[in-house]
Amino acid sequence: MVRCRICNNEDFIELIDLGISPLANSLLKNKKEIKKEYLLPLKALVCRKCYLVQLSKKANPKKIFNKNYLYYSGYSNTWKKHCKKYSKKIIKRFSLTNLSHVLEVGSNDGSMLENFSSENIKVSGVDPSVSCNEISRKKNIYTIDSFFSKTVAKKIVKTRGKADLIIANNVLAHVPDLHDFIWGFETMLNCNGIITFEFPHLYSLIKKNQFDTIYHEHYSYLSIKPLQKLFKMYDLKIFDIEKISTHGGSLRVFVCKNNSSHSIRTSVCNVIKEEKVFGLYNLRTYKEFSKKIEKIKADTLKFFNNASKKNKKIVAYGAPAKGNTFLNFCNIKAKNIIFTVDKNKMKQKKLLPGTHIPVYGPEKLLQIKPDYIFILPWNLKNEIYEEVNSIIDYKVKFIIAIPKLNIF
Structure with missing residues (x-):
């Protein structure tokens, strides 16, 4: 029996x-x-009670x-610029100093x-990926090999102290047990600190x-009202929200x-x-979604x-993970796409999951x-369009399929 990860409800409708x-990412x-x-x-479901969108199978x-996790954020110049911009802004806005403690x-x-x-x-970091943490430690960043939880938060408080700022970027959706996770934040946070x-x-x-952003790493798909309900259970509140462009349209929520x-x-x-107004809290909105996705699949094939x-x-x-969701859903195989290229050397000389398309370095395009x-x-x-055109000496057309098939 599937139960909602926030409200424990058992009544859902299917999103897709x-x-x-x-x-x-395997x-x-x-x-x-x-x-x-x-x-x-x-399969993604919508809770009829709190409207949290979540996977049916964990x-x-x-x-x-x-140790085999292959996503490294440092390979994206766009993401590195995003991190630098965020840090400058947050240090200034909340007057962080050398007496502050930042946990990610x-x-x-x-x-x-x-x-x-x-x-x-x-600074302190927590991450379950040992391979990522090895790189982090080479930057002299104190890092714990673990999933974050209330128990882990208590250990960090004892050894490193409470945090004035806790950063959790593109993490909340990856958590199967939201309650233990958020309880950890409440435990870790200073009285006037922010998340x-x-x-x-x-x-x-x-x-x-x-x-294509629906995949097994993402247990939940987030909007504000379900999160307010969750945070309230742990004496936390959302006090500000910023819209940001990452991942095709994200939110930065201040708690x-x-x-x-x-x-x-x-x-x-x-x-x-x-x-x-858009209809995120109206079940009819979700019933039309799969029809639009089937059209993208038909146009692509x-x-x-x-x-x-x-x-x-x-x-x-x-x-990327999103690409693998897309390719597997559309049943696109190595006979359709000869190979793919990626800057991440840990992904090169491997096969994409499901489709088994080989992965090479960008130099393969030559x-x-x-x-x-x-x-x-x-x-x-x-970023990719500019990068490819800087290394090839021939004309080529590019394709994206989200929000609809586009050849340019």
Whole structure:
């Protein structure tokens, strides 16, 4: 029986069924691993009571966030710029000094925290991925190999002290047990400290057809009212919200303790109003979503069929989780896309999960002149377009499929 991760309700409607799918970041080392591939249903549901969108089946987080985890935030120049801009803004707004303590939950390779440590601010990181943490420690960032929880928070408080700022970027959606997780934040936070959560906004997912952001790492798909309900249970409140462009449309949510001095800004009411007007708290909105996604799939397959008839060569750029959701849902295989390229060396010389498309470094684009390059991380299309054109000496057309098929 599926129960809502916030309100424990058992009554849901289906948002979309993406079929049986592999773990989106679990690239294969070779063809021998194909037989052992871990497959799970990938279906998103909407809670009829609190409107939290969540997966019907929970993948074991230890199968996802382990020594083989291959997402490193430092490979994206766009993300590194985002981190630098955030750190400067937050240090100034909340007057952080060398007496402050900043904790990042889901610290990955330290791309965020290094911006604070360079300002002589005490930093701590928590992440379950040992491979990411090895890189973080090389930057002299104190890092704990663990999933974050109330128990872990208590240990950090004893050894490092409470935090004035807790950062959790693109982490909240990855948590199967939201209650223990948020309880940890309440335990870790100073009386007048703040938490910032960044996450892809459900509003953008539905409005812009971003179905490929649905994969097993993302247990939940977030909007404000369900989060208010969750935070209230742990004496926390949302006091400010900023819209940001990352991942195709995200929110930065500022949270503090109920008795802190931070007053609630009008931005909170404005975002909730926008969500209501759009229909995020109306079940009819969700019933139309799958029809739009089926059209994207049909348009994409039509393009590939026509390209095949004309003997066009198609390759891809990137090996992101969202790309693997898209390719598996559309049943696009290595016969359709010859290979993909990615800057992350840990992904190179591997096979994409499910589709088994080989991954190479960007230099592979110099060895073959494709007619089309399918950009899988569409949120980085401008960065990728410029990068590819800086290394190739031939003309090529680019493709993205979200929010609809577009060839340019």
